Amino acid sequence: MSPPTLAASATKTKSAPARPGAYAGRLLRVDLTRKKCWAEPWSPDEMRDLLGGVGLGALILYRETATRGGKGNVAWDHPDNRLVLATGPLAGLPVWGTGALTVVTIGAQTNGPTSTQANGFFGTNLKYSGYDAIIVQGRSKDWAYLYIDDDVVELRDAKFLLDKDTWETQEALGAAHGLSGHQLSVYAIGPAGENLVRFAAIHGDYGHVASKNGCGAVMGKKKLKAVAIVKGTQALTAADYRGVIQAADDIAHDLRTDPSAKSLYEYGTLPGVVNLSKLGMLPIKNYTTNVPYDDTSTWEAPKLREGFDHRGHQCNACGMHHCHMQVIRGGEHKGKVVDEPEYEGWSGCGWQIGARDKEGISWLNTECDRACVDVNEFGWVCGWVMECQEKGYITKQQLGFELRWGDIKGAHRLLRMISHREGLGDLLAEGVKIAAERLGGRAKECAIYTLLGASPRGHDHRGRWDEMLDTCTAGTGTLESGVPVHVAELGLPTRITPFDGEAVSRQVAGILGRRHFEDSLGICIFTARTRMENLCRALSAATGWYYTLDEAMRFGRRTAAILRSVRLRCGIGPKLERPSARYGSTPHDGPAKGQAVSEQWEKMVDTWYVQVGYDRKTGKPLPKTLKDLRLDWLARDLWGAKK
Amino acid sequence: MRILKIMPEKCTGCLRCEIACSYMQTGTFQPAKSVIRVSPFEGHTSYAPYTCPQCAEGWCMTACPVGAITINAAGAKDVLDDTCVGCKLCTIACPYGTMFYDPDTRKAFKCNLCGGDPACAQACPTAAITYDDVPTVDWLGDFAAERTTRLLAGVR
Numbered sequence: 001m002s003p004p005t006l007a008a009s010a011t012k013t014k015s016a017p018a019r020p021g022a023y024a025g026r027l028l029r030v031d032l033t034r035k036k037c038w039a040e041p042w043s044p045d046e047m048r049d050l051l052g053g054v055g056l057g058a059l060i061l062y063r064e065t066a067t068r069g070g071k072g073n074v075a076w077d078h079p080d081n082r083l084v085l086a087t088g089p090l091a092g093l094p095v096w097g098t099g100a101l102t103v104v105t106i107g108a109q110t111n112g113p114t115s116t117q118a119n120g121f122f123g124t125n126l127k128y129s130g131y132d133a134i135i136v137q138g139r140s141k142d143w144a145y146l147y148i149d150d151d152v153v154e155l156r157d158a159k160f161l162l163d164k165d166t167w168e169t170q171e172a173l174g175a176a177h178g179l180s181g182h183q184l185s186v187y188a189i190g191p192a193g194e195n196l197v198r199f200a201a202i203h204g205d206y207g208h209v210a211s212k213n214g215c216g217a218v219m220g221k222k223k224l225k226a227v228a229i230v231k232g233t234q235a236l237t238a239a240d241y242r243g244v245i246q247a248a249d250d251i252a253h254d255l256r257t258d259p260s261a262k263s264l265y266e267y268g269t270l271p272g273v274v275n276l277s278k279l280g281m282l283p284i285k286n287y288t289t290n291v292p293y294d295d296t297s298t299w300e301a302p303k304l305r306e307g308f309d310h311r312g313h314q315c316n317a318c319g320m321h322h323c324h325m326q327v328i329r330g331g332e333h334k335g336k337v338v339d340e341p342e343y344e345g346w347s348g349c350g351w352q353i354g355a356r357d358k359e360g361i362s363w364l365n366t367e368c369d370r371a372c373v374d375v376n377e378f379g380w381v382c383g384w385v386m387e388c389q390e391k392g393y394i395t396k397q398q399l400g401f402e403l404r405w406g407d408i409k410g411a412h413r414l415l416r417m418i419s420h421r422e423g424l425g426d427l428l429a430e431g432v433k434i435a436a437e438r439l440g441g442r443a444k445e446c447a448i449y450t451l452l453g454a455s456p457r458g459h460d461h462r463g464r465w466d467e468m469l470d471t472c473t474a475g476t477g478t479l480e481s482g483v484p485v486h487v488a489e490l491g492l493p494t495r496i497t498p499f500d501g502e503a504v505s506r507q508v509a510g511i512l513g514r515r516h517f518e519d520s521l522g523i524c525i526f527t528a529r530t531r532m533e534n535l536c537r538a539l540s541a542a543t544g545w546y547y548t549l550d551e552a553m554r555f556g557r558r559t560a561a562i563l564r565s566v567r568l569r570c571g572i573g574p575k576l577e578r579p580s581a582r583y584g585s586t587p588h589d590g591p592a593k594g595q596a597v598s599e600q601w602e603k604m605v606d607t608w609y610v611q612v613g614y615d616r617k618t619g620k621p622l623p624k625t626l627k628d629l630r631l632d633w634l635a636r637d638l639w640g641a642k643k
Numbered sequence: 644m645r646i647l648k649i650m651p652e653k654c655t656g657c658l659r660c661e662i663a664c665s666y667m668q669t670g671t672f673q674p675a676k677s678v679i680r681v682s683p684f685e686g687h688t689s690y691a692p693y694t695c696p697q698c699a700e701g702w703c704m705t706a707c708p709v710g711a712i713t714i715n716a717a718g719a720k721d722v723l724d725d726t727c728v729g730c731k732l733c734t735i736a737c738p739y740g741t742m743f744y745d746p747d748t749r750k751a752f753k754c755n756l757c758g759g760d761p762a763c764a765q766a767c768p769t770a771a772i773t774y775d776d777v778p779t780v781d782w783l784g785d786f787a788a789e790r791t792t793r794l795l796a797g798v799r
Binding site: 092093094096121124128180181182206231232233234237238241311312313314316319325327337 | 658665666673683688689
């Protein structure tokens, strides 16, 4: 038995209660096969149950992508796969960083569910147009883009956008509609998405990327080149306007002053390079070493920022000094406008591939965005090919040229080969796991991936066991639990020994739910780095509910259980919850030298399973867990009526 | 008197001012009805908020045929809703493009400095919009001269 459809239960309500504040109140359904778009209602009860973002997307996946009477699931490239582009209740409000978009789909990398976020103005423009989310289904015969201008919703011919990169696509659509800046939010795919690269991302608003698990390939398979949303003219209400503004100010105060967020407030993710290098968490040359090959003092955040002419380029209502546009001052790419790399840009296009040239790295990072390639997976692919060439596992003849550590030009050539599936690029476009398994032998031993097929984030997780465990066990194929900040709120210890597997597992399991709650609100992960109590207060003021921390965590764990159930239905079980040989290896130098995650791995996973209340053998959430989460319908689906 | 001062070089285009303004103007969050607007320039790398500079000439007041525009306690030109007939002459007369017409209410609307505590200045996270004392109502000339001097001297 499955939950009722959203539209059906919405129409069942006889005397519908008033719509909660902050919601637009409608979902936009887009059927590419039939070339039809229509608005669907969703009820206030569903809004409270699902919130938005990943909460809404998870249930849509569960309900609409099943096959064989709920025993199987459609593959990522099937027309019945859904591409949910959802925002949330806080989007468009004056809370910092609330233009967010959560993409939920069956991803191309793991062929399982994914949830991945981006920001900018997508969520704002969509909400002010009168919609809380877009649900895309079917497959277009010809390339199309979706255009939304309040109630004008149309699928339009995208031929003139083909082979344009994501920035060019946004410029062309802006010119075509006579709109600039945030008057038009565009999320699009570049050549990598058109060519179904398995780690293609969806990119938008010059510098924002929903990057994980090949959601751009799903968009490409559906032949949807872009979604363009004009800044809407509708109004959003709040139950308590002053309450929203007050909660927003308190969140901003936390972000400005709290030690867990202050450096993010000042420099975004730039401080990560030096800080993580001190902890053995910076990925260097495909995990072949843990010792920086360059003077890290030249990589301090102020130097990275001031090395370029730069300007703030913030998302909706945001006061963080995070996203910046920058102009390259010298060298081959002098004068080019690029997006300031995040920490993961500096690692994926920099340290992971042995590069030192900061201007080159900055340029390459934006080239990844333009091609719509996930910069993390690109780093793992590129660094792996570099190491394999150095060791003779991939020959010059196979690749077509020599690719040495730190070669930015060569890395860019590889990027083009991947995004156009040229030569060996055709195999590499399948991602590290598939490429390594096909090449096999010694090459496979150097590849960094999870057995799920997902990309680890841009760290050396051999020094960050919590993220390795989270990446391997997640229902989404990427980090799922949450950032371990303000954990005292959840009754967890504020400090643990990072190489105590038992403590790490308890922490990862203990915060499971936090990220899904954040990713359902329409807020940025970085501006959500406040106490959850503040987020609940903002949500309560916006909607008129009395939303507590307990409800937030229960909501997040419910969403995790639904996503995991979809993942199991996709045939991705506990046996695949492991790191590859290199990913789970022991560092032989640097700050994490000798710390062997492999020795504690089985115990860590066992502990995690007990703590989250899932069955270790089948991977299914246990009936009691589901009952506690008020998911009786899911318990019946997974375990049958008697249990 | 106090006036809204706008420093475009500090603006990051987050549009928080528009959300805050629309709440003061309409009682809901609706940036489409904000009376401060942010425009992008230079390949999406810079932004400039603009709103009524409360100019000394008061072109909107001069043009209004029914005397619906007055000066409020904060010194801002303000539209009297009861008197406005929605003829839009003020929107044509305004040289700054900061008089607006609302097709829902069929009235003109503009920045009234929120009666002396502008929400945009409160909301701006980068202090690109401030509410400051200035010697004359016509502050734009001084502002332009000062900015030009700074730019020529290479100071940002």
